Amino acid sequence: MESVIVAIDGPSGTGKSSTSKAVAAKLGLSYLDTGAQYRAITWWMISNGVDVTDAEAVANAASKPVIVSGTDPGRPTITVDGADAAGPIRTEEVTSKVSAVSAVPEVRSLITELQRSIARSAEHGIVVEGRDIGTTVLPDADLKIFLTASPEARAARRSGELKGADVHATKEALIKRDAADSSRKTSPLAKAGDAVEVDTTDLTLDQVIECVVTLVDEKRTAAK
């Protein structure tokens, strides 16, 4: 197997970004954070006065922003209309509004096409992380992983990143976002039938990375 495509899905705080970046760096693959793309389009909607609760308004504006993702796992980047969006997409406002924007089918089809074209052009292969990569974006991925963890572990990890954040409030917000992402009509957060589920609650990040690298190696050996 020359080039390998790895899909890593799961809810917030399960370790998708940290695992995907490290696995891609170790194996010399590209890396794509699809959540950052949905956050970027949400940031553009907010900055341009689009009411994110108005699905029709969001759909009408969806093709306007130009979103570009840099796929080096050592230095992933994201720009919107040429402006660096890495900071602004992580605000609480974007986090609270992203599920509404990402549920709009027009947004999903545009971003899905963008993701497929990035995956196609990755010379040595790519690790793509998100919510619907194994089910919808790249159903033919060589390896699909679905990460899970208890809500308590996920909230503790997330609030550890946000200075002064209350673990209880973080847990409630996270559960609300999972519910919205899992219940939307168009490509909801879901485990693909052929994905390997890894519960990261009691694993260190290094153990999760090791587990995924081993699974990729096994796939490569089997394909020889």
Ligand SMILES: Nc1ncnc2c1ncn2[C@@H]1O[C@H](COP(=O)(O)OP(=O)(O)O)[C@@H](O)[C@H]1O
């Ligand atoms: N297995 C783990 N054990 C402890 N902390 C972890 C583990 N995996 C990730 N983390 C930490 O949890 C936080 C969220 O991880 P991240 O990779 O951003 O998750 P996701 O992309 O699924 O939202 C980060 O601060 C990361 O360092």
Ligand SMILES: Nc1ccn([C@@H]2O[C@H](COP(=O)(O)OP(=O)(O)O)[C@@H](O)[C@H]2O)c(=O)n1
């Ligand atoms: N493939 C994807 C990735 C993210 N998303 C949406 O984008 C949001 C932000 O994703 P993220 O991966 O940045 O979220 P965190 O897990 O990092 O908090 C999710 O809550 C989903 O609403 C999606 O719909 N499909």
